[in-house]
Amino acid sequence: MEATRTLRSQRFMPVDQQRSLAGHYRWWVKGLSLIAFSWAIAGWLNETWFYGFGSPIGLNRYTEYALILVFGLWRIHAEKNPYTRKRLIFLVANVTVLWWLIPWLFPFIEPYVGYLGMLPAFPSLHTPGTISFFLVLVAVFLFGRRIICGWNCPCVAIREVVGFPFRHINHVPRSAWAWRLRHIKWFWFILYLGAMIAMTRPSNNITTGYLGFFALMVALPYFATFLLSPWIGNRGYCRFLCPYGATFGLLNRVGAFRIDYHAESCTQCDLCVKVCDMNIPVWKMGLAHQGRVDTSECMGCGRCVTECPTKSLSFHDARNWIRPALHQDRERLRALADWKHIDHRWRPAAFILILTILLWGADYYSTQVGTLGELPARLWALCGLPVSTW
Template sequence: MDNNKISWAKIFSIFGLIWLASSFIHPLHVSLGGKMVQINAYPEIYLIPLFGIWRLRTEKQPYQRNRIKWMLGLFFLYWVLLFNLYPKVPFVDGTTHTTYLAVHMVGSLPFFLMLIAVAFMGKRADCGWNCPCVFDRETIGFAFRDATLKGDFWWRFRHIKWIGLITVWGYFVYMLLDPAHAYQRFGETMYETILWAYYLSFLIIPFTGHRSFCRWGCPWAATWGVLNLAGFYKIKADTEKCIDCGLCERECDMGVPIRELINAKGMIRSTECMGCGRCVHVCPREVLTFHDYKDVFKSRNLSPLERNIRLAGGLTVAGLIVLDPGSPWGYLGLAFFFTGLFGFCPTYAMIGTVVKKIKTSAGRSKDL
């Protein structure tokens, strides 16, 4: 695609990105019924579905179409429904903050749950499939994907976000040492700075591509990236099949030097890979394959999709152990998490045994 070509999609994208950025940078208020109402508050609620429909209508790759469907579903489940059911969540310093931001605030319950998910599933648990920032960039900002800056020079810029990682984890230590004052003295300013960088980054998408903040500025992308290396996730390569066509690198929105990595290590195990699957599915020789916890703990009676749903969904429900201590649902979620992790459901096994006995009995009856 020619990145100099102006299209209606890019024009609408520019308006959408400006409106999205304005919700934080320049809130617009009007008087309604004697009350001041911000008319550009939470524009994600309607912009993501609108641009998501456009993505579904124009995306030709089956895996990416399926990914967009999952992203839209997860957006409504996690960032609309759960946000309204549990608008506040606890932090280790004893404070509570809005659920919408909490997954990207160190020390919160959702943050720790996401840490576990990323350790088993890789960075894709957040950055690839279930991050509000990603929803914005993969829908509203996607028209400028062709503007993505790639090459050795831009690849070096990934190290900038380590500054953010050191800052937020330094704050976490401060929070543990001085929970009464850490947020007021440092955390509030730190998060304000991150939010300014985040919202301003939408305005440079037409010049840098839709994932530039993820690549260079996001401290959470850096945190999950460390777990990409320490956890179970990687993309393995059968290098003997590779014809060095370069399609994988042209498809990668994170600017990862894929051929260099697979030639050196036989795999993509990078802090930058966000698990979108573009490189895997564009390869004409099927050189690349996903590997994660499912390849370590082999399944006995659950499909890969069901395992992922049980692991991620179980972790989410397990949060009720903290949010609603008197409820048994949190412990049920924990049970679902472990069945997904180890690929074995006792209930399925018992049902299978009963069905097998019934079939055996029926077979014997026919022989009589």
């Protein structure tokens, strides 16, 4: 009982004891992080370029996800912000199940729309043209970039759980020109638009060549920024170089997601800025834009909202269209993260149920539905249309 009371009181610490600020770590923690990053790169290089050691789990595309699981358990144990802990639990579980176990155990292929390329289903969350990618775009429009960049992306997972010793570098420098550098990502976004167009065209030397070039332009910075973390921070890739983050960021702007800011209660303590890994000038932006922190940069981690000592920040998304009074502020987010609360015990059960259904669906698809070409015809037939017209 006493322990529970202590735990609860720790969750509402005063500003000077907040736990979401980036820590400073000893050399061996940073060294361990760089070794893990290098190992993930070696797995990718071995499977993609060198084929030197076959494709064991310790040196293939799944090596990164195994490292996320191991380091993730460490970070979840060490995390002091309950909402961030909950996010890390979901993030590590999602990457482990959706990106590793299902593609590994049930390597079923998801059809592209308009292109005959093939990828295991869940990694195609990031692949333009796939059905799951379009569903993700809808979800991001309704709930914000956090759907992927906060809770589902292996990139954010490895950079948060392995790259955590370099979090403080995200805040160096904090100048206006550094903030302007965020626009670099639109160059990658234009390359990505080119890839989308190439996918809608018949496959030929030009489209195949461009898609290969685009894949390289994504993969090389993705892995190179692992090792650049001591200089550009653990979120350098997400901030400046990710074409998918730019796409989701665009939907952040046009969709329902934003952070609401209440100037009357804000003390301008700057804590929301200090905890933000994307370097967003949170309260200043809210002040300048009539209480709306509406930016393509926000990956919805919730650190600013859950740490604001005066509850001056709250999430806003599609749920507020239905319930305008819904106030997703510090108290609500922290209460949602309280796993001991009786009302919230169904959530892990629901999560496990959804994952079980996904696993079953993956198994059914891979064993019963069959090839890439059969699914559209089956959907066609389900609509009552003759398959011969497909």
